Amino acid sequence: MNRIIERKITFDEKANGVCETLFHNANGYIGVRNCLEEGAPDTWDTMRGTYINGFYDVIPMKQAEALCGLVEEKETMLNIVDIQTIMLNVDGVPFDMEKGTVLKNTRILDMDAGTTTRVTRLRMTDGKETEITVKRMASFGQLNLFLMEYSVCACNYSGDIEITSCHIADVRNYTNPNDPRLAAESLKNLSVQETLEDKEQSFITCKTQNSGLSVCTAVAHELSQEAESELVKSGEGSYEYVLSKTLEQGEVFTVTKYCIFADSIRNTGVLRTARNDLDTVVNNGKDYYYEAQKRYLETFWNHSEVVICGDDAVHLAMSYNLYQLLQSSGKDGRCNVAAKGLSGEGYEGHYFWDTEMFILPFFTLTNPQVAKALLSYRYDILPAARENAKILGHKKGALFPWRTINGKECSGYFPSGTAQYHINGDIAYAVISYYLTTGDLDFIRKKGFEILLETSRVWMDLGNYCKKGFVLNDVTGPDEYTCMVNNNYYTNCSAKYGLHWTTKIYRILKENGGVEEINARLSVGDDELQTMEKAADAMFLPYDETLGINPQDDSFLEKPIWDLAGTPKEHFPLLLHYHPLTLYRYQVCKQADTILAYFLFEKEQSRDVMQRSYEYYEKITTHDSSLSTCVFSIVASRLGMQKKGIDYLGDSTKLDLENTHENTKDGIHTANMGGCYMAVVNGFAGLRVTQEGLSLHPFLPEKWESYSFRICFHDRLLKILVEKEQVTLVLVDGEQISINVYGQNVLLTKEQKRQ
Amino acid sequence: MNRIIERKITFDEKANGVCETLFHNANGYIGVRNCLEEGAPDTWDTMRGTYINGFYDVIPMKQAEALCGLVEEKETMLNIVDIQTIMLNVDGVPFDMEKGTVLKNTRILDMDAGTTTRVTRLRMTDGKETEITVKRMASFGQLNLFLMEYSVCACNYSGDIEITSCHIADVRNYTNPNDPRLAAESLKNLSVQETLEDKEQSFITCKTQNSGLSVCTAVAHELSQEAESELVKSGEGSYEYVLSKTLEQGEVFTVTKYCIFADSIRNTGVLRTARNDLDTVVNNGKDYYYEAQKRYLETFWNHSEVVICGDDAVHLAMSYNLYQLLQSSGKDGRCNVAAKGLSGEGYEGHYFWDTEMFILPFFTLTNPQVAKALLSYRYDILPAARENAKILGHKKGALFPWRTINGKECSGYFPSGTAQYHINGDIAYAVISYYLTTGDLDFIRKKGFEILLETSRVWMDLGNYCKKGFVLNDVTGPDEYTCMVNNNYYTNCSAKYGLHWTTKIYRILKENGGVEEINARLSVGDDELQTMEKAADAMFLPYDETLGINPQDDSFLEKPIWDLAGTPKEHFPLLLHYHPLTLYRYQVCKQADTILAYFLFEKEQSRDVMQRSYEYYEKITTHDSSLSTCVFSIVASRLGMQKKGIDYLGDSTKLDLENTHENTKDGIHTANMGGCYMAVVNGFAGLRVTQEGLSLHPFLPEKWESYSFRICFHDRLLKILVEKEQVTLVLVDGEQISINVYGQNVLLTKEQKRQ
Numbered sequence A, B: 001m002n003r004i005i006e007r008k009i010t011f012d013e014k015a016n017g018v019c020e021t022l023f024h025n026a027n028g029y030i031g032v033r034n035c036l037e038e039g040a041p042d043t044w045d046t047m048r049g050t051y052i053n054g055f056y057d058v059i060p061m062k063q064a065e066a067l068c069g070l071v072e073e074k075e076t077m078l079n080i081v082d083i084q085t086i087m088l089n090v091d092g093v094p095f096d097m098e099k100g101t102v103l104k105n106t107r108i109l110d111m112d113a114g115t116t117t118r119v120t121r122l123r124m125t126d127g128k129e130t131e132i133t134v135k136r137m138a139s140f141g142q143l144n145l146f147l148m149e150y151s152v153c154a155c156n157y158s159g160d161i162e163i164t165s166c167h168i169a170d171v172r173n174y175t176n177p178n179d180p181r182l183a184a185e186s187l188k189n190l191s192v193q194e195t196l197e198d199k200e201q202s203f204i205t206c207k208t209q210n211s212g213l214s215v216c217t218a219v220a221h222e223l224s225q226e227a228e229s230e231l232v233k234s235g236e237g238s239y240e241y242v243l244s245k246t247l248e249q250g251e252v253f254t255v256t257k258y259c260i261f262a263d264s265i266r267n268t269g270v271l272r273t274a275r276n277d278l279d280t281v282v283n284n285g286k287d288y289y290y291e292a293q294k295r296y297l298e299t300f301w302n303h304s305e306v307v308i309c310g311d312d313a314v315h316l317a318m319s320y321n322l323y324q325l326l327q328s329s330g331k332d333g334r335c336n337v338a339a340k341g342l343s344g345e346g347y348e349g350h351y352f353w354d355t356e357m358f359i360l361p362f363f364t365l366t367n368p369q370v371a372k373a374l375l376s377y378r379y380d381i382l383p384a385a386r387e388n389a390k391i392l393g394h395k396k397g398a399l400f401p402w403r404t405i406n407g408k409e410c411s412g413y414f415p416s417g418t419a420q421y422h423i424n425g426d427i428a429y430a431v432i433s434y435y436l437t438t439g440d441l442d443f444i445r446k447k448g449f450e451i452l453l454e455t456s457r458v459w460m461d462l463g464n465y466c467k468k469g470f471v472l473n474d475v476t477g478p479d480e481y482t483c484m485v486n487n488n489y490y491t492n493c494s495a496k497y498g499l500h501w502t503t504k505i506y507r508i509l510k511e512n513g514g515v516e517e518i519n520a521r522l523s524v525g526d527d528e529l530q531t532m533e534k535a536a537d538a539m540f541l542p543y544d545e546t547l548g549i550n551p552q553d554d555s556f557l558e559k560p561i562w563d564l565a566g567t568p569k570e571h572f573p574l575l576l577h578y579h580p581l582t583l584y585r586y587q588v589c590k591q592a593d594t595i596l597a598y599f600l601f602e603k604e605q606s607r608d609v610m611q612r613s614y615e616y617y618e619k620i621t622t623h624d625s626s627l628s629t630c631v632f633s634i635v636a637s638r639l640g641m642q643k644k645g646i647d648y649l650g651d652s653t654k655l656d657l658e659n660t661h662e663n664t665k666d667g668i669h670t671a672n673m674g675g676c677y678m679a680v681v682n683g684f685a686g687l688r689v690t691q692e693g694l695s696l697h698p699f700l701p702e703k704w705e706s707y708s709f710r711i712c713f714h715d716r717l718l719k720i721l722v723e724k725e726q727v728t729l730v731l732v733d734g735e736q737i738s739i740n741v742y743g744q745n746v747l748l749t750k751e752q753k754r755q
Helices: A013-022 A270-284 A286-304 A312-328 A354-366 A368-380 A382-391 A422-438 A441-462 A489-512 A515-522 A526-538 A580-584 A594-600 A607-618 A629-638 A642-649 A670-684 B013-022 B270-284 B286-304 B312-328 B354-366 B368-380 B382-391 B422-438 B441-462 B489-512 B515-522 B526-538 B580-584 B594-600 B607-618 B629-638 B642-649 B670-684
Strands: A004-008 A030-032 A050-052 A056-060 A073-077 A086-090 A100-110 A115-124 A129-138 A145-154 A159-167 A190-198 A201-208 A214-223 A228-233 A239-247 A252-263 A306-309 A464-466 A469-471 A688-690 A693-696 A706-713 A716-723 A727-733 A737-741 A744-748 B004-008 B030-032 B050-052 B056-060 B073-077 B086-090 B100-110 B115-124 B129-138 B145-154 B159-167 B190-198 B201-208 B214-223 B228-233 B239-247 B252-263 B306-309 B464-466 B469-471 B688-690 B693-696 B706-713 B716-723 B727-733 B737-741 B744-748
Touching: A013 A100, A030 A129, A086 A129, A086 A145, A129 A286, A145 A159, A145 A239, A145 A286, A159 A214, A159 A252, A190 A228, A190 A270, A201 A239, A201 A270, A214 A239, A214 A270, A239 A252, A252 A270, A270 A286, A286 A354, A286 A706, A306 A312, A306 A670, A312 A354, A312 A670, A354 A368, A354 A422, A354 A670, A354 A706, A368 A382, A368 A422, A368 A441, A382 A441, A422 A441, A422 A489, A422 A688, A422 A706, A441 A489, A441 A515, A441 A526, A469 A526, A489 A515, A489 A526, A489 A594, A594 A607, A594 A629, A607 A629, A629 A642, A629 A670, A642 A670, A670 A706, A716 A737, A727 A737, A727 A744, B013 B100, B030 B129, B086 B129, B086 B145, B129 B286, B145 B159, B145 B239, B145 B286, B159 B214, B159 B252, B190 B228, B190 B270, B201 B239, B201 B270, B214 B239, B214 B270, B239 B252, B252 B270, B270 B286, B286 B354, B286 B706, B306 B312, B306 B670, B312 B354, B312 B670, B354 B368, B354 B422, B354 B670, B354 B706, B368 B382, B368 B422, B368 B441, B382 B441, B422 B441, B422 B489, B422 B688, B422 B706, B441 B489, B441 B515, B441 B526, B469 B526, B489 B515, B489 B526, B489 B594, B594 B607, B594 B629, B607 B629, B629 B642, B629 B670, B642 B670, B670 B706, B716 B737, B727 B737, B727 B744
Parallel strands: A693 A737, B693 B737
Antiparallel strands: A004 A100, A030 A050, A056 A073, A086 A159, A100 A115, A115 A129, A129 A145, A145 A252, A159 A239, A190 A201, A201 A214, A214 A252, A228 A239, A306 A706, A464 A469, A688 A693, A706 A716, A716 A727, A737 A744, B004 B100, B030 B050, B056 B073, B086 B159, B100 B115, B115 B129, B129 B145, B145 B252, B159 B239, B190 B201, B201 B214, B214 B252, B228 B239, B306 B706, B464 B469, B688 B693, B706 B716, B716 B727, B737 B744
16 A cells, blocks of 8 residues: 655745644654755744754743742753755855745655655756755664755756755754744753764764753765765854765766764763764665665554555555654653654643553554553653652652653643643553553563552542542643543543552462562552552542533533634634633533543443433534544444544544644644544444453444554454455464454454454 | 830841831832831841832733733832932941941831831940931821931040932842742833932932833932032932031931922823922921821821720730821822732732722721722723733623732732632622712712622623522632632622622612613613622522531532641741642631631621531631631621630731731731721621611620720711720711611710710
8 A cells, every 4th residue: 555645845934834844754763854955935934853852951931920839940852953954056056946946846755665755846047957856764773863865966957066964053942932832932952062073074962051961963974976075164063064066967966964863861972872873874874774764664564554445545644644653752761752743842842641542552552662662761750750749749659740851740830731630540541551452561560560559649649538439639631621620530530440450450460470579669568559449449430410421520510611603713722712711611622531531431331321421522522632533533433423433533634734733833743643543443443452352343434445454462463454344353473362353252363264 | 095116126137127117108109118228238138118009010920831811921019219228427437237336226116106216326346326316207298208317416426427318220129039929030120211410409210111100209308407418420320418517426417308209100290290399398398297297197096096905015016007007008099008018029019809808998997088099999990800801701891800000910820810709709899898888879870880890790701500509610719728619608709799789789879860871881781780680699609518517619628628737837838838739639728718708798697607617617727828817806706706706816916016927028918907907896896887887796805904996987987995894985076876786776976875
């Protein structure tokens, strides 16, 4: 199936911003936006960014009123040294799309090759036609390698060209003071510490202002033909590598730029590491890495492809989304997945619950090693989460930060930040899912149980018994249009699940060994776990007798319903047009909240209650968050409303490709991408992983001919193919296994199973 | 009775800070802290302040997350030009308390003369003893006049003295980054626009950076004996008036400093006004103003004295408090009463509900003209309050700002700021009280009804019907340790009262004329008022059947009780040691909330419910706010718990005089001062003013011999004397009137009435 996206890019500001994001190259470690090599016109809003996952500085975040415990500084992902700038002169005239006629301007993303390509053909004012072709790759084989292949063709003339390839340390972060989702103040938090040039290779070591981190970037070039060349210093800690060459008509000249990144989070001696790695990659040569890239992606697709027949656009969009998840996710256990991946500065590179609830499910099912690395990151920030719990007044336990890079809470407005305690439940849920899908008890023993225990300890300290049962007060659920409420249905379900599983896992560990070490290390024992079990059993879940639905929280149904029909279109998303206190007073939801609980904790309610609630919340949800429609789709599918399931997925797969939220320029929406995957796999195919094992309940959307996907389950590789008349399960690899399909157990052996 | 406070001031940093506040001179228009004329030692924390009520600049107040509608700038009271600095040299040696032996250092506040006096006698290192006496006055007769009389006595020597009297424009506001109740960043928002010297008089006109205001200060001197004098410019827009004189042993030399203030809020042409007024006051001479001051205060005490026999300290403290209320309150309708009056920069000179709930009751009962001026200020900021209501999403009405100077909302953290909608009810309550006490229907017609209507309109838009009745969701009551709750008992009572009275007053206006004009001007009519009446009748007031008490809000009783006994002493006030979200989750109150409702809206509940609630809230209230114990005292008295009533008043009267909250250096606690008055008048004497008239239910605290107070009621001046065996009511002035005493109506004529 086709996994190549080719697109004409009109030469305008808006298209350029979207293109920078859509065609960015990343590998979970580095990310480089697909900016015009020669630079965008001065007046354009452009985000010229290069990022390292987890590389940040700490900046002040003053509170308007400095109440006790409020966060007063935050981590922010830094835009680091610019290595993508390459300028071209033809007979002294700059290659400038503003000053010529653009004959062609395309971008190609090849998701099998793992590269992007720009082709721009320009008729310059003097009539000369020049075509540049730029291939870019963020290597999956060598995570700190970014490769550019810049080719110039003198199409209809012979002449002198001059190529200036830059390595620039004078960079800033992007700012937009009018959008709370972006940084408001210009940041220049990177300063040059050391520069070095050697054999026309340049090295720049920069350090951050406050976080004590440093990063070295190294650049080397390789030429297709001989040319005059010179490496010159330009400005503070920047280099220009200048090439001069006479081209015959039709001749193509190519310069390959090897860019190596070495940061002090992962390396001691960043300059030494950069020099060594640059030597290695130059010696190996680009083809070595192109090949490695292909092999890596072959394995990736073999484990995770989703093939949709009958709707090529959706198929391609789905592939794009999965590819972006791969590009975005940290794989080294030292970092996570930012809300915008490594594609832009929206949400400042912070990690949210998006990872565990929307992105991890894909990796847990297809690439458990990545899932494990992401969960290990959470394990590593437990000390900071314990500190956070203390700040919030908890005597024990860990409260994960609502948004963070290195573990510290970075949310400035706690009512819709830190108060979202459900992140504790989300992370616990992900640990349990990982365990249920992989059976990796070793991870549970070493890291997973500690996460479960520490998050459960906060539930115990947060909650209290009253006549309703065990209650959780003053928390914020996923829906940020109602904050600081009592007994948010989702949060209480999530806490209940986490508490139950903490005790279950403890019993499993008892049976399988290792519990003595855990008892000693974590000062835990049967008594504490019994209190957890008791609280889980007594957990209050709000239910309204009159409507027969679950209220989102204790008082939700006492508020008036927001007049969505009477709200002007231009007032959406509501958060940009209404004071939070106004929103809090109405029944109006930014996103799936109780509905998400129905997907994750479907056994808590009868089908009828879920059905009635679904219809209720559907009418009052704006889907102002991109994490919403996919959940409505999954639960619609669960409730047998296939058409709704399909409609809610709708164009979500194309959210970024078609820029439907109008902010793709700030970065991709990774959670939505994961959500689209879930809408197909958990929604249409009805896949669930529980203690009882793997189950499926597939249906085929009307307009599709078929769809298939591959997953890993307890060391097996399975393929599920859903066609009009039949569902085919294939055990691609591994030992036989029993799967529940439409409620029937089916033993899957190496022979093909049909149902 | 004695109304003179004389106090030795030890020469140390802490005592100095408290002294600066306690002995400040103010008249509701200007306020000057009682700083050492010669300046405090460099290392001391000193707040060298001069303020004009309502004179402010606008400064940025960045939000950590810029959500829609959040306040991003605030008004802050500016420290203006320093006129109190006077330095002394004796034979070339500076008069410096650090470098000599302090033989005497006292401050005297004479509350009949309306002046403060400093006497400092210093033995300098060369053995010379010099005594300075500084008398200061902020004139009540001429509000923009501040007078200083600086006398030097050469006690045991003859020698040359040099006096330098300063007029300094280079000033900043005080800052303390560690206390949220003070400004965190140093402000220099005043710049010199124009200076002028004329006949040894100096004039400095300054303008603010952002608010567009300007102020001219004018200074003239008068000498007791001839001396050499020179006016010199010193630094940017500052003047020094230098006097040289040889003193014989025992000789006293006095320089009188006339300081005039003219601001652009009240004057067009501030320099011209300042020149004219300076001429006038110099011509009239100081004695003219001393006399006027005495007469003014004679009238004041005649209308408002509270005389306590049997406890001189409490008597003096009570007098001090009433005097401070007079000093603090704006009287020109253009300003109000800052939380710290004009005595310091705590809370940045902002006006809160403190005015209406704690300070106005005193003026309404004793000096209705001041009450009217303060309420007129609220009327004048209605346009800003309407704007604020719009920001909060209300279609109609006005929402008064939680804290402000010129009408704009200045609270940076809305959950315990703007969300305190009860301020609307508080202001409405004060309007109604003013009407009930004075019968001033003219004010109601012109201003009062509009306040009632506009605040009621917000209640209607804020609230909604649900099965409980008419409910008010997501508001914060007076107790800031629980924020954004549903159906705060106090708020709902307050809204109910406001709605009821809006309709009552409307009927009264109908009967008394003027309603047609109001209908047209405010687009109001019977229909709208009927909906208000209906909502008031349906207003939900939370009540717990099991405990038989009123919960502070819908979910208050479902939270665990804070372990006050187990909280370390140094963790109070809790707000400085616990994250707000921690506090919100517990039953713990910063201050009287439901209990305040019992005082103001005592007819809503039976005595039994109030009694049980009282006992309940008593156990969980920290009184971290200075607005709390006085309310507990009043309600204890109401419930017949006389001992508790007395105990809760306790040392509250001395809060500032004895610096019991350890922050008097930042300014006086005006609301507490008003609260102490109420504890006696409304508490011990049981005074109430309702539609039925004036009623009393007095008791005498055991340790007192008697107490008396004077009030104005419907143009009568009354004196109430409570002694062991009897209560004496005197109609000092005005026509006969019926008063209810202990439930019996008593007709009070010019003859003395006994009961």
